[in-house]
Amino acid sequence: MARKKTANTTSALEMESSVPPIVEINYVDPLFTVAAHPIKPIIMAGLGTGHLYCHSYNAESLEETVQNEREKAELKEKNSTKVSISSIKKKWWISMDSLDLESTGDFSTNWKTKRHKGSCRSVIFDILENSTGDFIYSVGTDHIIKRASTETGKVTAKTSVSNHYDGKDAITNMCLSSTHPFLLTGTENGHVLVFDSHELSSKKLKFKLPNIHEDSINKILPMPAISAYHYLTLGSTTLAHIDIRKGVITQSDDQADELLSMCYATDSINANKNDTVLVSHGEGIVTLWKNSNNGLADQISRVKVNKNASIDAIIPTMNEGVEDLKDSVWCGDSEGILHRVNYKKGRVVETRVHSSVMGKLGGMDEVGGLDIDYDYRLISSGMDGLKIWSGQLEKDQQGVLDDDDDLDSSVDDSDDIHSGSDSFFDNTGLEGEEEEEDAIIPNKDENDSEEVGFDASEGSEDEKSTPSTHSTPQIVRKKRTDITVVMKPKKRMIDINKITRSEQPLESGQEQQKKKQKKVKTLVPNNGIAKFDGL
Structure with missing residues (x-):
C-alpha cells in the first residue's frame, strides 16, 4: 500500500505547474543514463543491461498533439484545468513502452545495441566544434569506453581502462572538453583519468590524478573560460578545482553532507564565465558557490528544496530569453519531483512531477538524471523511464510577492534538514548471454543486425551495418520566440472583519470570547532561522 505523502511532498504538489510532458517513454529494464543531442532532436538511453538506445523525435508535432488532446479533455470535463498534471487519470500526452517504438513516428528508435x-x-555526446553530436561515448561496468557514430551506432574506437586502476574500482561518469580532445573519467575510488578522445584506441592514458576525493566522483565540470586543463570535480563532501596536468588547485571545506551534482548558472554560461556554481546536496538543499568570492572554498548561500529527499540531479535552464528562467536551475529529487529553483530569489518557484506513483519510500521512480534538449525542453529520467516536457511556460505568480510572504515561501520552512537517499545506483551485473555485443538493431527485426567492427581487421564488417531508414531533420539551436504563457488566476484580498462585523454591538461576554478566538500564532519570516520569544 502506498504511504501517506509527507508535508513537504504535499506542499510541492500544491506548487505543481500546469506544463505537461509531450512524451513519456517507459523501459522494461532499468534506465541508468540519458543524454540529449546538443543541436538535434536525438536522445541516447543507456540501460542496466548494457543496451544502448538511440531515439529521435518530432518535437513540434508532439507539442501540437498534446495541445489538441488537452483542449479535447477540457471540453469533456469543465474542471479539468483545476486538476494537476500528476493526478490526471487518462494521459493526453504520448506514453509508450520502449519495446513498442518503431523506426518511424513522432518518437522512434533509430537503432539499439548491446x-x-x-x-x-554513462553516455555523452561529442561537443567539439567541428564534430558536435557526431559521436557518442559510453562506458559500462565492463571497464570499457567506446566511441560510436551517432547516426549508425557503429563503434569507431574503444579502450579498456581496467589497467589504469585497481580491479575493484569502476568508472562512474565522464566529461568532454569543448575545445580540446580531452575525455575525463571519474571513478568510484575518487580518481580522475584523462584520455585523448581522438586516439582512444591507443590505450594510452594522457593524465592520471589519484585520490582527488575520498569517495566516488559524482560530477566533473569543465572550466573553458579559465583553461582547457581546468575542471571542477565533486565527490564525497567536497568540491575541488583541479588542473589535469598538476592536480588539485583548491579543495573546499568539508560540507558534512554528500555533494551529488553541480552545474553553472545560465547567465554564467552565456557570458562565458565559470564563476557561479550551484551544487545539489543529499540533505535536500541547493548551495551557491562563487569562485570570485572565496575561490570556491565554501558555499555562500543555500536554498532549501525538500528536506525529506536528496537532490540527485541539477541542470541550468539554458534559456536566456526569459528573465525568470535565466536565473533558475532544474533539480530532481529522490521523491520523483522536479523543482525549478530561482537562486537569486532563493526559493522554489515551480514544481513538476516526474513520478506520480508513490511507494513506501516516496516516488516509485526517483529522478536520477536531467538534461536540456536542443530547444531548451527539460528531459527528466529515472530507473523506469524518461519524460520530455513541453516548451511552453507558466507565469510564476510568486515572483511578484515579497520575500517575507510566508504563504508563498520555499517548500521547506524549517532549518531541520534530514538526509535523503543516495543518488548513485550500483552495478546490476546484468549480462545478455543470448545477444551479441555491439550488434546494431535498426528496428524490431533482429534478423537484420550486423556485428560492428572495432579495428582495421574488422573493418569489412563495419561497412555491412546499416542505420535506420528514419532520417533525422537537421535542426540547429535557436532561441524561443513563440512562447505560450499560462496565467494563473489573480487572487482577490478579502477583509474578513468587514464580512463578519455586525451592525449591532456585541454583549461584553461575547466580545471577550471573540477576542480570545482571534488570538492566533504570529507568522515569522521564513528565512530558515527559528524565532524564540523570551530567550
Whole structure:
C-alpha cells in the first residue's frame, strides 16, 4: 500500500505547474543514463543491461498533439484545468513502452545495441566544434569506453581502462572538453583519468590524478573560460578545482553532507564565465558557490528544496530569453519531483512531477538524471523511464510577492534538514548471454543486425551495418520566440472583519470570547532561522 505523502511532498504538489510532458517513454529494464543531442532532436538511453538506445523525435508535432488532446479533455470535463498534471487519470500526452517504438513516428528508435557487458553507466555526446553530436561515448561496468557514430551506432574506437586502476574500482561518469580532445573519467575510488578522445584506441592514458576525493566522483565540470586543463570535480563532501596536468588547485571545506551534482548558472554560461556554481546536496538543499568570492572554498548561500529527499540531479535552464528562467536551475529529487529553483530569489518557484506513483519510500521512480534538449525542453529520467516536457511556460505568480510572504515561501520552512537517499545506483551485473555485443538493431527485426567492427581487421564488417531508414531533420539551436504563457488566476484580498462585523454591538461576554478566538500564532519570516520569544 502506498504511504501517506509527507508535508513537504504535499506542499510541492500544491506548487505543481500546469506544463505537461509531450512524451513519456517507459523501459522494461532499468534506465541508468540519458543524454540529449546538443543541436538535434536525438536522445541516447543507456540501460542496466548494457543496451544502448538511440531515439529521435518530432518535437513540434508532439507539442501540437498534446495541445489538441488537452483542449479535447477540457471540453469533456469543465474542471479539468483545476486538476494537476500528476493526478490526471487518462494521459493526453504520448506514453509508450520502449519495446513498442518503431523506426518511424513522432518518437522512434533509430537503432539499439548491446553495447556493454553489465550496466551502461554513462553516455555523452561529442561537443567539439567541428564534430558536435557526431559521436557518442559510453562506458559500462565492463571497464570499457567506446566511441560510436551517432547516426549508425557503429563503434569507431574503444579502450579498456581496467589497467589504469585497481580491479575493484569502476568508472562512474565522464566529461568532454569543448575545445580540446580531452575525455575525463571519474571513478568510484575518487580518481580522475584523462584520455585523448581522438586516439582512444591507443590505450594510452594522457593524465592520471589519484585520490582527488575520498569517495566516488559524482560530477566533473569543465572550466573553458579559465583553461582547457581546468575542471571542477565533486565527490564525497567536497568540491575541488583541479588542473589535469598538476592536480588539485583548491579543495573546499568539508560540507558534512554528500555533494551529488553541480552545474553553472545560465547567465554564467552565456557570458562565458565559470564563476557561479550551484551544487545539489543529499540533505535536500541547493548551495551557491562563487569562485570570485572565496575561490570556491565554501558555499555562500543555500536554498532549501525538500528536506525529506536528496537532490540527485541539477541542470541550468539554458534559456536566456526569459528573465525568470535565466536565473533558475532544474533539480530532481529522490521523491520523483522536479523543482525549478530561482537562486537569486532563493526559493522554489515551480514544481513538476516526474513520478506520480508513490511507494513506501516516496516516488516509485526517483529522478536520477536531467538534461536540456536542443530547444531548451527539460528531459527528466529515472530507473523506469524518461519524460520530455513541453516548451511552453507558466507565469510564476510568486515572483511578484515579497520575500517575507510566508504563504508563498520555499517548500521547506524549517532549518531541520534530514538526509535523503543516495543518488548513485550500483552495478546490476546484468549480462545478455543470448545477444551479441555491439550488434546494431535498426528496428524490431533482429534478423537484420550486423556485428560492428572495432579495428582495421574488422573493418569489412563495419561497412555491412546499416542505420535506420528514419532520417533525422537537421535542426540547429535557436532561441524561443513563440512562447505560450499560462496565467494563473489573480487572487482577490478579502477583509474578513468587514464580512463578519455586525451592525449591532456585541454583549461584553461575547466580545471577550471573540477576542480570545482571534488570538492566533504570529507568522515569522521564513528565512530558515527559528524565532524564540523570551530567550
